Amino acid sequence: MGGRWVMTVPIAPELSRAELADRQDERLVETVERAYENVPFYRELLDDHGVSPGDIDGIDDIGKLPMTTKTAFREEYPDGLFAVADEDIIRIHASSGTTGKPKVVGYTDDDLERWAAVVARSLDAAGVEPGDTVQNAYGYGLFTGGLGLHDGIERLGATVVPMGGGNTARQLTMLQDMESDALSCTPSYCLYLADCAEEQGLDPRDLPLSTVIIGAEPFTDPMREEIEAALDVTAIDIYGLSEIMGPGVAMECAAAQDGLHVWEGHFYPEIIDPDTGETLPPGETGELVLTTLTKEAQPILRYRTGDITHLYEDDCECGRTAVRMGNVTGRTDDLLIVRGVNVYASQIEEIMVGIDDIAPHYRIDLRREDSLDTMDITVEPHERSETTPAELRAAIDERLDDQLNVSPDSIDVVEPGTIERTEVGKVKRVFDHR
Template sequence: MIYEDIETASRDEIRAVQNERLRETVRNAYENVDYYREELDEAGVSPEDIETVDDIHKLPFTTKEDFRAEYPDGLFAVDDEEIRRIHASSGTTGKPKIVSYTEKDLDVWSDAVARSLAAGGVEPGDTVQNAYGYGLFTGGLGLHYGVEKLGATVIPIGGGGTQRQVEMLQDLESDAISCTPSYALYLAETAEEMGVDVKDLPLSTVIFGAEPCTEPMREEIEERLDVNGIDIYGLSEIVGPGVSNECHEAQDGLHLWEDRFYPEVVDPETGEPLPEGEEGELVLTTLSKEALPVLRYRTGDLTTLNYEECECGRTMVRMDNVTGRADDLLIVRGVNLYPSEIEDVVLEFDEVAPYYRIDLDRENNLDTIEVTVELVDDFDGDVDELHDRILTRLENVLSFTPDVLTLAEYGTIERTEVGKVQRVFDHR
């Protein structure tokens, strides 16, 4: 379902919209945000220097450190009386990143989420069980108002209470549920423990986001719940959920709504732009935000961009599923490693469950790494033989061999009902 005509517009039409909105955004930031005025002046750039998106490289980057340095409202571009809502990032360290919205911002956000849900296969009249947390986190209310804008019914159940979630899926016959990918798997586990066959329910779609999801994990979600697993992407600093979304027709990358958010991919080390199709760090510029215009925000998320028209008919650029972050990079004995690389390998094996953890330590000034993986619940094979096969595969694919590989019984690794799952524990 195409929600708005701009989704299938020509590249020239999209570019014209981007050019106009970028000029307005830069002017808004320069005239109303002291931080940006100082940064642009220092860079010798004025709003008049930004005529098209081809000029965007002249603008300085914005980082999460800038948000924290300007805490709480140093990046706001409007007066308090114009603000209708404030959210904050989940910030695990230091001050959270505070974000604000005008009435128009909230309308734009709701439209972006509605567009995302429609692309994911949710239709007006469907019932969506929203299992994201409500509160300062943008996921809960962001999805909530998008569902309503689409003309669907929202069940604002929030995170946790998993047995109740299963009961609501049964009793209210929800068509879709929105949650993190790790929670979708926990939901499947809980349903099995309750004796409920989720595959018998009307549930057809899981809209998952807020944490990386590799293809093996998506396949596990789709198999265990008998659904389409649709990836939604967003971040508080830009707007919240609804920056991009997979279409259910192709599930081949996330359509990034580039009439609202202009994307670039840069080298994580140098900040230099990378050509189409090359993996790097996603950089986003808001094109419609009034209360909080953001210029060239370094998301830290690693992805690629694909401008080919999708089989669904949408012409909006597609970003690859984010499976890692530039700041998730682990350096072990001088070797670069992303946790997603380990996940990709271990989840190749049908004998293991999609639960793992990575423990980093240091012994006698030498880095060590231990990988713990759960066996499936009904495993009845030879543990030693499976251990050797997984270890050999890790040795062949990765640049080093884990010091310890542990195959644990099903249910050993801690689950989470609320929030993002933690996979890496660095004890160094």
């Protein structure tokens, strides 16, 4: 879809670390004042901890602030965390609420402008250019993924094809007919789409795509390699969560594909020990904590995301100065404890996808029998694999034991295509029956 006139939108210039620190100091002071003065929950929380806005002079004081957990969203449901009047709320999003009341988030007009700007900045980092065509296969509606990416694509000056999730046959048709340069979707759906293309007699590597924007699910390096090989694309990781803004909190750059730049002028990151709450230095792995610095409708102080990662401040070859976070390796609430051994599902995934003869589709079933936890794993071999099921089971068992000190109770190797695919929404791989 080339040859058209495109109005480009300037991407925010890179700031030096000193300039960024000054901006963070100023914005944190404003955010704490806004939260204290306009959100009764935060006024009571800070008072209970003996902290007042006057105690916060900048980022160096952020450790004085108490942390926010997802419980606050449920206890203050639906709008108890809003800092503006109802008439100033322009949009509402919410989580699925599958584990209780949904987490409701609100946005002012300025919030939506800033959100579009950080997503445009993220897409620029991914190598998407004004004039490109981006097919958006994230779900539209209360989920932040669809509309969040949509507005950022338009803000960048690219063309958006708002497909939403599912309807894979039409997704493939539109990818070809619109000559889409980029696709945004979950990693599991990306692989599902490649499988569907092959079922239709199409070589997925012949699709016009050059970039896929991957998010909303754990994304390991072996899965990236699988996606890039299946579609002949560059796969770029995007990170976000509704409680903070939505997609675009952090973004991997195409130049390095080594960690995600956190847009620190809007979202201040910390890493804490998930057990003690102690702030950890750069490079150490722990739980990611985020503070909004520019959110008007719903300022959030030190939100415990539950995501396990680390931060590093090394210079990036792309020239961006924003700190980078590593890939999320697990969640504090997704920790599996099997017969006394702690393991994250993403660690198992990395091993599964890292075995060449295994397709990137699997499921883990956890049960309790006679007061003991059991773990059963079901996998599919690659259609190209000539390895026997017994050899695959032995390879999985050996790697799990060597790398994680975990031995599953059973490993079932089923025919390709047996394990249910997810066409809409996030894939579910762990089924806890305990």
